[in-house]
Amino acid sequence: MSRTVCVVNEFITEAHKVKINAIAEKAGFTVRYYLTKEDATGHIEDCEVLFGHWRSLLHEASGLKWFCCAYAGVDPYVPPFQFPENCMLTNSSGAYGVTIAEHILMVMLMLQRRMPEYTDIVRRRDWVNDLTIRSIQGSRITVLGTGDIGTTFTRRVRALEPASVAGVNRSGKVREGVYDTVHRLDELDSVLPETDILLMALPSTPETIGIMSKERIGLLPKDSILVNVGRGTAVDQAALMEALNSGRLAGAAIDVMVPEPLPTDHPLWDTKNLLITPHIAGNMTLGYTCDKTVDMFCEDLENYIAGRPLKHLVDLKRGY
Amino acid sequence: MSRTVCVVNEFITEAHKVKINAIAEKAGFTVRYYLTKEDATGHIEDCEVLFGHWRSLLHEASGLKWFCCAYAGVDPYVPPFQFPENCMLTNSSGAYGVTIAEHILMVMLMLQRRMPEYTDIVRRRDWVNDLTIRSIQGSRITVLGTGDIGTTFTRRVRALEPASVAGVNRSGKVREGVYDTVHRLDELDSVLPETDILLMALPSTPETIGIMSKERIGLLPKDSILVNVGRGTAVDQAALMEALNSGRLAGAAIDVMVPEPLPTDHPLWDTKNLLITPHIAGNMTLGYTCDKTVDMFCEDLENYIAGRPLKHLVDLKRGY
Numbered sequence: 105m106s107r108t109v110c111v112v113n114e115f116i117t118e119a120h121k122v123k124i125n126a127i128a129e130k131a132g133f134t135v136r137y138y139l140t141k142e143d144a145t146g147h148i149e150d151c152e153v154l155f156g157h158w159r160s161l162l163h164e165a166s167g168l169k170w171f172c173c174a175y176a177g178v179d180p181y182v183p184p185f186q187f188p189e190n191c192m193l194t195n196s197s198g199a200y201g202v203t204i205a206e207h208i209l210m211v212m213l214m215l216q217r218r219m220p221e222y223t224d225i226v227r228r229r230d231w232v233n234d235l236t237i238r239s240i241q242g243s244r245i246t247v248l249g250t251g252d253i254g255t256t257f258t259r260r261v262r263a264l265e266p267a268s269v270a271g272v273n274r275s276g277k278v279r280e281g282v283y284d285t286v287h288r289l290d291e292l293d294s295v296l297p298e299t300d301i302l303l304m305a306l307p308s309t310p311e312t313i314g315i316m317s318k319e320r321i322g323l324l325p326k327d328s329i330l331v332n333v334g335r336g337t338a339v340d341q342a343a344l345m346e347a348l349n350s351g352r353l354a355g356a357a358i359d360v361m362v363p364e365p366l367p368t369d370h371p372l373w374d375t376k377n378l379l380i381t382p383h384i385a386g387n388m389t390l391g392y393t394c395d396k397t398v399d400m401f402c403e404d405l406e407n408y409i410a411g412r413p414l415k416h417l418v419d420l421k422r423g424y
Numbered sequence: 425m426s427r428t429v430c431v432v433n434e435f436i437t438e439a440h441k442v443k444i445n446a447i448a449e450k451a452g453f454t455v456r457y458y459l460t461k462e463d464a465t466g467h468i469e470d471c472e473v474l475f476g477h478w479r480s481l482l483h484e485a486s487g488l489k490w491f492c493c494a495y496a497g498v499d500p501y502v503p504p505f506q507f508p509e510n511c512m513l514t515n516s517s518g519a520y521g522v523t524i525a526e527h528i529l530m531v532m533l534m535l536q537r538r539m540p541e542y543t544d545i546v547r548r549r550d551w552v553n554d555l556t557i558r559s560i561q562g563s564r565i566t567v568l569g570t571g572d573i574g575t576t577f578t579r580r581v582r583a584l585e586p587a588s589v590a591g592v593n594r595s596g597k598v599r600e601g602v603y604d605t606v607h608r609l610d611e612l613d614s615v616l617p618e619t620d621i622l623l624m625a626l627p628s629t630p631e632t633i634g635i636m637s638k639e640r641i642g643l644l645p646k647d648s649i650l651v652n653v654g655r656g657t658a659v660d661q662a663a664l665m666e667a668l669n670s671g672r673l674a675g676a677a678i679d680v681m682v683p684e685p686l687p688t689d690h691p692l693w694d695t696k697n698l699l700i701t702p703h704i705a706g707n708m709t710l711g712y713t714c715d716k717t718v719d720m721f722c723e724d725l726e727n728y729i730a731g732r733p734l735k736h737l738v739d740l741k742r743g744y
Contacts, residue, residue, distance in 0.1 A: 202561050206533055206584065213530035214539075217704075223543055226700050229693055231685035233702040236709040241522050263583035264526065365551035373549055380546050382553040384537075389556040 106134045109405070110165070112144045112156035113174055115394040124155075127402055131409040153408065155401050162188055170408055174397045176200050176252070176386065177335060178418050179308035187420060194404055194416040197424070199396035200386040201256030204333055207385035208257050208303060211357035215329045216240060216301075220355075220379055238300075238327075238354070240264040246299040248272045248315070249306035249334055250286065251424070257303060258282045270295055274311070289315075296323035301331070308335035309423035318343035327354040333385045336361040345375045353377070359385040426454045429725070430485070432464045432476035433494055435714040444475075447722055451729040473728065475721050482508055490728060494717045496520050496572070496706065497655060498738050499628040507740060514724055514736040517744070519716035520706040521576030524625070524653055527705035528577050531677035532621060535649045536560060540675075540699055558620075558647075558674070560584040566619040568592045568635070569626035569654055570606065571744075577623060578602045590615055594631070609635075616643035621651070628655035629743035638663035647674040653705045656681040665695045673697070679705040 109128050116137060128135045133153075138144035141158040148154065151165035155172040159180050162171055168191045173181070176197040181187050214220065216238040225232045243266050247254040250271040258269050259282055268284045272295055276288035287295050289311070296302070302324060306312040316330070316339045324330065330353060332339055341362060347353045355377040364383055366372060372380060388394060404414045418424060429448050436457060448455045453473075458464035461478040468474065471485035475492040479500050482491060488511045493501070496517040501507050534540065536558040545552045563586050567574040570591040578589050579602055588604045592615055596608035607615050609631070616622070622644060626632040636650070636659045644650065650673060652659055661682060667673045675697040684703055686692060692700060708714060724734045738744060 202585070203557075203559060206559060206561070207537065209584075210530060210533035210537060210539065213526055214534070217527065217530060219530065219534075222701060222704065225702065229686075229688040231702045233704045233707065234709060235704075235707075237523075237704075237707055239523060239526060239710055239712055241526070241712060260583045263580045264529075265522070366549075368549040381542060382545065382551045384542065384553045384555075384557075387553065387555075387557055389554060390559055392559055392561060 106132060107152050108150050109133050109135045109153040109155070110138065110144065110148045110151040111135060112138045112141065112148075112154065112158060112161060114139050115388050116398070117394070120394070120398045123398060123402055124405070127405050127409070133409075153405070159185060162191075170194070170404075170414070172196070172401050172404060172416075173418075174388075174401075177307055178420075179335065179423065181418075182420055182423055192414060193418045193420060194414050195418050195424075196397040196400055197416070198252045199393055199400060201252040202396075203387060203390050203393050204253045204305070204385045205257040205260050207359065207381075208253075208305075208331055208333055209260060211331055211359075211379055211381070212240060212261075212301060212303075212329070214379060215331075215355035215357055215377075216243075220377065240266055240301070242267050243300040244298055245269045245301045245303065246272060246295055247283070248292070248302065248304045249312075250278050250283065251305065251307075253305040253333065254303065255280060255282055257305070266301075270299075293320065293323060296320055297325060299324060300328050302328065304330070304332040304334050304338055306334040306338050307424040308337045313337045314340060316340060316344070318346075321347050321353070324353060326352055329354050330356040332356070332358045332360055334360060336364065341372065345371060345378075348378050349376050351376070355379065357381070359383055426452060427472050428470050429453050429455045429473040429475070430458065430464065430468045430471040431455060432458045432461065432468075432474065432478060432481060433717075434459050435708050436718070437714070440714070440718045443718060443722055444725070447725050447729070453729075473725070479505060482511075490514070490724075490734070492516075492721045492724060492736075493738075494708075494721075497627055498740075499655065499743065501738075502740055502743055512734060513738045513740060514734050515738050515744075516717040516720055517736065518572045519713055519720060521572040522716075523707060523710050523713050524573045524705045525577040525580050527679065527701075528573075528623060528625075528651055528653055529580060531651055531679075531699055531701070532560060532581075532623075532649070534699060535651075535675040535677055535697075536563075536621075540697065560586055560621070562587050563620040564618055565589045565621045565623065566592060566615055567603070568612070568622065568624045569632075570598050570603065571625065571627075573625040573653065574623065575600060575602055577625070586621075590619075613640065613643060616640055617645060619644060620648050622648065624650070624652040624654050624658055626654040626658050627744040628657045633657045634660060636660060636664070638666075641667050641673070644673060646672055649674050650676040652676070652678045652680055654680060656684065661692065665691060665698075668698050669696050671696070675699065677701070679703055 157174045170192045173195045250273045271283035271286040357379040359381045477494045490512045493515045538555045570593040591603035591606040677699040679701045
């Protein structure tokens with residue numbers, strides 16, 4: 105019986121199939137493609153390798169050896185979810201940096217230049233043009249989470265001449281020297297008061313849940329801004345709303361929140377100077393992002409076939 | 425009688441005054457400050473050097489030798505306006521690059537990532553997140569006008585990894601090697617079909633009025649975008665509206681238009697995928713920009729006092 109790879113992704117193109125097939129067929133694998141979870145359900149029992157992002161499929165393949173998640177965040181796969189034993193998990197962290205960095209730059213500039221207010225002005229066909237704006241030039245930026253997203257953003261924002269970019273992560277170390285300084289998480293309280301623009305790009309792990317507590321939001325200078333593109337769990341939302349509504353923070357942009365979708369009666373919608381986007385930063389509608397996830401899967405498919413360690417392996421205990 | 429410098433600017437701070445006074449007083453000049461045109465009217469007859477941006481004041485000072493315009497665009501000073509004879513004109517081109525480049529990046533990202541549509545989605549508290557987006561990464565950018573604004577933007581956008589950045593100007597030459605290629609204006613028709621993102625950052629001169637004609641807008645690829653931060657006169661607005669409403673262009677962002685302010689019944693307001701801002705890109709509410717205009721004035725005040733040529737002199741015949 106032929107060994108089977110199943111690909112369950114709505115964005116797969118013919119070019120992607122050619123690429124995946126070439127690698128798989130060389131090793132005698134059969135590849136089957138499904139667009140959606142519904143298409144795949146009931147058809148993947150024999151699947152050894154699965155590339156997709158629907159976790160309910162994982163228990164349909166009794167002999168699954170490797171699941172490659174097309175997303176970067178793997179928080180849905182940690183307990184209480186029971187990830188199949190003896191199955192490897194890889195993710196696609198590395199594919200989303202470019203598109204999310206562009207989203208971050210956009211919303212930071214929108215907040216600094218008061219675009220939400222100008223949108224209202226233009227909507228009523230008014231000609232007000234003297235709102236006091238701020239710049240990225242000369243601002244002190246703190247990047248909380250120095251993975252692919254934080255680092256890809258930092259490489260871009262340097263060209264806008266911020267005063268400094270500080271990275272904050274678990275170890276206080278980074279592979280690439282793009283940050284002016286790098287701090288350990290336990291030094292965060294001393295970094296926040298020196299921050300004009302805070303970017304949060306953290307995975308959801310026990311360590312990051314609630315990390316921007318009411319106390320820490322209170323450490324940010326008046327007139328600073330906060331951008332969160334990681335996971336909504338990282339922010340005390342009630343404290344954020346209060347800081348924004350009272351004018352202590354100049355603004356915030358959140359692409360992630362709790363819960364998602366946000367109910368229509370949730371108070372976040374009415375929060376002052378809060379730019380909400382419906383989890384679009386890492387949108388799979390961008391061809392570049394889809395190509396990258398396929399490239400990364402193919403890279404590890406070659407490793408898998410050759411019996412080499414997988415490059416994008418997730419440590420389920422660590423959560424990323 | 426003491427020679428007199430008059431400064432008529434609403435943004436002058438105490439620190440600016442200290443800086444200007446130090447240079448002027450060393451040479452025996454008296455400096456008088458007015459916040460507005462109304463404050464200054466009737467009080468500047470003895471003025472030899474004027475720093476401001478209200479042209480109606482120019483004929484109040486019969487012995488005016490130098491007018492330093494705090495803005496970059498000097499189109500209001502060319503005929504039919506009668507600029508005083510034997511008076512030099514300098515401008516503040518060089519002070520606006522940073523703030524306008526940030527505006528340009530913001531609106532380009534907003535158009536590429538379909539933020540005007542997402543703003544409507546969020547306004548109705550909906551949770552749609554699958555609009556097809558585009559990226560700056562991999563896009564072919566054309567910069568029409570390679571002055572301070574075009575060049576400051578190009579230095580920044582390179583970090584976002586566009587496929588290419590082509591500059592277009594009168595001479596086909598630039599001082600700084602930030603562009604992949606530089607073309608003469610008469611080659612524009614061959615550059616436009618190879619353009620995904622067109623930035624227009626031109627002064628208003630006889631050569632630039634109507635430069636983006638209906639024919640040239642038609643040369644842009646379907647799904648390209650156009651951003652104009654120079655002068656509204658450079659674009660055939662009727663042709664732009666038609667291209668946008670018919671879906672031939674993916675979007676446009678204009679910070680300048682004809683006329684300004686835009687009347688509430690103007691069809692531009694109702695144009696599809698058009699992001700209008702009320703001439704805010706070079707906003708004087710940003711301290712950095714104000715500081716730069718004062719620095720540039722001070723630099724030339726030193727030159728003026730020493731009898732050296734002024735660095736930021738405008739050629740009124742050329743128009744910039």
